[in-house]
Amino acid sequence: MSTQTEEQVAGFNVAEVEVESFDEDDELDNPTYMQQLLAAGLLISTGVDGLYGRSQVFEDVVEGISDLIGAWGEGKQVEVLRFPPAMSRQVLEESGYWANFPDQLGAVFSFCGNERSHQRLLKCLDNKEDWTEDVKPTRIVMTPVACYPVYGVMAARGPLPPGGRLVDIFSYCCRYEPSNQPERMLMFRQREFVRMGTPAQILAFRDEWIEHAKLMMRWLQLPSSIGVANDPFFGRTGKLLIDSQREQQLKFELLIPGVNPDKVTACGSFNYHRDKFSSLWKIQTDTGETAHTGCCGFGLERLALSLFKHHGFDPKVWPRGVRETLWSNKYA
Amino acid sequence: MSTQTEEQVAGFNVAEVEVESFDEDDELDNPTYMQQLLAAGLLISTGVDGLYGRSQVFEDVVEGISDLIGAWGEGKQVEVLRFPPAMSRQVLEESGYWANFPDQLGAVFSFCGNERSHQRLLKCLDNKEDWTEDVKPTRIVMTPVACYPVYGVMAARGPLPPGGRLVDIFSYCCRYEPSNQPERMLMFRQREFVRMGTPAQILAFRDEWIEHAKLMMRWLQLPSSIGVANDPFFGRTGKLLIDSQREQQLKFELLIPGVNPDKVTACGSFNYHRDKFSSLWKIQTDTGETAHTGCCGFGLERLALSLFKHHGFDPKVWPRGVRETLWSNKYA
Numbered sequence: 001m002s003t004q005t006e007e008q009v010a011g012f013n014v015a016e017v018e019v020e021s022f023d024e025d026d027e028l029d030n031p032t033y034m035q036q037l038l039a040a041g042l043l044i045s046t047g048v049d050g051l052y053g054r055s056q057v058f059e060d061v062v063e064g065i066s067d068l069i070g071a072w073g074e075g076k077q078v079e080v081l082r083f084p085p086a087m088s089r090q091v092l093e094e095s096g097y098w099a100n101f102p103d104q105l106g107a108v109f110s111f112c113g114n115e116r117s118h119q120r121l122l123k124c125l126d127n128k129e130d131w132t133e134d135v136k137p138t139r140i141v142m143t144p145v146a147c148y149p150v151y152g153v154m155a156a157r158g159p160l161p162p163g164g165r166l167v168d169i170f171s172y173c174c175r176y177e178p179s180n181q182p183e184r185m186l187m188f189r190q191r192e193f194v195r196m197g198t199p200a201q202i203l204a205f206r207d208e209w210i211e212h213a214k215l216m217m218r219w220l221q222l223p224s225s226i227g228v229a230n231d232p233f234f235g236r237t238g239k240l241l242i243d244s245q246r247e248q249q250l251k252f253e254l255l256i257p258g259v260n261p262d263k264v265t266a267c268g269s270f271n272y273h274r275d276k277f278s279s280l281w282k283i284q285t286d287t288g289e290t291a292h293t294g295c296c297g298f299g300l301e302r303l304a305l306s307l308f309k310h311h312g313f314d315p316k317v318w319p320r321g322v323r324e325t326l327w328s329n330k331y332a
Numbered sequence: 333m334s335t336q337t338e339e340q341v342a343g344f345n346v347a348e349v350e351v352e353s354f355d356e357d358d359e360l361d362n363p364t365y366m367q368q369l370l371a372a373g374l375l376i377s378t379g380v381d382g383l384y385g386r387s388q389v390f391e392d393v394v395e396g397i398s399d400l401i402g403a404w405g406e407g408k409q410v411e412v413l414r415f416p417p418a419m420s421r422q423v424l425e426e427s428g429y430w431a432n433f434p435d436q437l438g439a440v441f442s443f444c445g446n447e448r449s450h451q452r453l454l455k456c457l458d459n460k461e462d463w464t465e466d467v468k469p470t471r472i473v474m475t476p477v478a479c480y481p482v483y484g485v486m487a488a489r490g491p492l493p494p495g496g497r498l499v500d501i502f503s504y505c506c507r508y509e510p511s512n513q514p515e516r517m518l519m520f521r522q523r524e525f526v527r528m529g530t531p532a533q534i535l536a537f538r539d540e541w542i543e544h545a546k547l548m549m550r551w552l553q554l555p556s557s558i559g560v561a562n563d564p565f566f567g568r569t570g571k572l573l574i575d576s577q578r579e580q581q582l583k584f585e586l587l588i589p590g591v592n593p594d595k596v597t598a599c600g601s602f603n604y605h606r607d608k609f610s611s612l613w614k615i616q617t618d619t620g621e622t623a624h625t626g627c628c629g630f631g632l633e634r635l636a637l638s639l640f641k642h643h644g645f646d647p648k649v650w651p652r653g654v655r656e657t658l659w660s661n662k663y664a
């Protein structure tokens with residue numbers, strides 16, 4: 001675990017680290033952060049890179065962070081909505097997800113044969129042959145971004161009320177990018193706020209959230225910065241979308257150093273979609289214009305990993321201010 | 333919403349109802365329970381049968397139930413473990429899930445082509461042709477039962493301690509059985525306790541939980557009964573497994589009437605696996621014998637649906653005892 005200096009908390013500091021060699025001695029002498037998390041029992045191996053169990057302590061930290069994010073909505077006109085970690089495939093296809101991020105999408109397939117094809121399935125599995133002949137796409141996919149299910153639901157309610165809408169969202173998400181880096185999990189949780197209304201309302205919402213995120217990072221005593229960012233659009237055409245997104249400053253990220261020794265980790269994002277989703281799903285303002293939308297959300301596992309990295313593996317000895325920010329009396 | 337009689341609370345009462353006709357007038361005059369839940373905004377349509385958003389009130393009830401179940405572990409030597417809603421495909425295959433329940437399994441597939449095959453994928457989607465050529469099985473599947481990821485993890489730790497192990501588990505689960513019955517959701521949550529140890533330890537655990545479940549139902553003022561049950565093993569060979577499971581009384585269920593007008597709904601189950609999982613994954617007792625295992629778990633959505641059915645859609649006016657059981661001060 002790194003010890004924390006005043007400089008790291010106040011400013012923004014990316015360690016320059018040489019590429020590690022992974023021989024066995026090195027693993028014992030200089031374990032990676034992932035190896036440390038597993039050895040401490042905070043994460044639990046499932047045999048699949050990127051997919052881990054979580055201990056009670058890890059969950060307490062995630063819950064504290066989620067509550068802290070959610071507290072921003074207190075006293076505001078906010079609707080809490082919760083969706084399961086899978087969503088309508090049709091809705092995700094309408095969003096253009098296959099076009100933009102096909103390599104990350106987890107589609108849910110199911111066996112739909114009879115007893116005879118079931119015998120064939122089992123035989124293929126036994127013989128390590130292709131067993132997918134009678135395994136077909138279902139109507140659901142793993143949710144890749146917590147807010148995706150919400151736009152269609154809001155469109156179905158008709159025009160927005162005069163003040164627009166504010167929705168509080170939380171979900172497990174899946175991105176199929178196997179990795180042994182702790183910050184790149186296959187399954188992770190997002191807590192988000194979604195805003196729908198006029199362009200001015202969305203921009204004000206995003207500005208407010210960026211300032212609030214900076215404040216949260218001071219409370220949590222985590223070094224951080226805000227940077228212009230882009231989504232990982234696929235392929236050569238994706239490059240144009242990346243350039244355009246950055247040029248228009250549609251996406252900002254909350255960047256925290258420490259979890260990955262080589263680069264900062266995006267732990268939150270502040271997005272202005274313009275009319276992308278509202279045109280697709282026909283979300284209108286109360287005056288009948290196409291609404292604009294935006295969302296500000298956080299990766300709960302990445303924030304937890306940052307806290308464990310900077311404050312150590314035992315929340316009982318975290319700085320008092322951090323404990324008071326996350327929990328009223330737990331780990332007191 | 334049904335009004336509750338003393339008799340219903342005390343005993344067990346399945347309504348005899350004729351098969352409904354689904355013409356439009358009928359829908360308006362006599363909405364189904366599902367239609368009522370959607371109209372009240374407790375559940376939110378996603379366009380896919382069996383997949384729903386949840387309101388804040390619905391989530392408060394689910395959280396209250398989950399806490400109530402978890403409270404059984406207080407003061408006991410229990411380890412809290414949380415797994416994401418997807419698990420290792422290899423582990424699920426080792427469990428025999430493809431052989432026993434192939435029709436319910438949601439396997440996660442992902443696109444793994446290049447830019448050229450990506451163009452083909454998009455064209456097929458546009459033309460409504462088979463788009464699955466370059467979409468292949470990943471190493472994960474949707475978790476079908478919350479406790480499945482835990483056995484391998486425990487086996488990896490070596491022999492059990494002398495008192496065995498007790499684990500507290502919670503997860504979203506997926507069973508791909510599309511239905512418009514509210515009690516048959518594609519995605520739902522389970523809270524479970526898993527016990528590993530000697531046969532006597534498992535049987536004592538199961539007996540204790542059956543009695544505790546009856547007590548919980550009295551606190552929640554829900555009519556219920558306990559019945560011998562079986563898992564829905566697939567096909568003709570499955571019938572033999574069903575007979576054997578029932579004959580050995582390996583599975584009991586907590587049955588609650590009301591949500592489905594035609595039959596009782598299984599809202600919990602109390603399972604003795606004998607050495608099925610411990611032989612598979614090599615879980616041994618401290619004396620080197622093959623351990624036995626069991627699990628007792630509840631479907632949180634089904635319990636919530638039962639509470640809304642029997643006590644109405646507004647928890648603020650639920651009987652005081654029920655509110656005190658679920659929440660210390662919410663809906664007071």
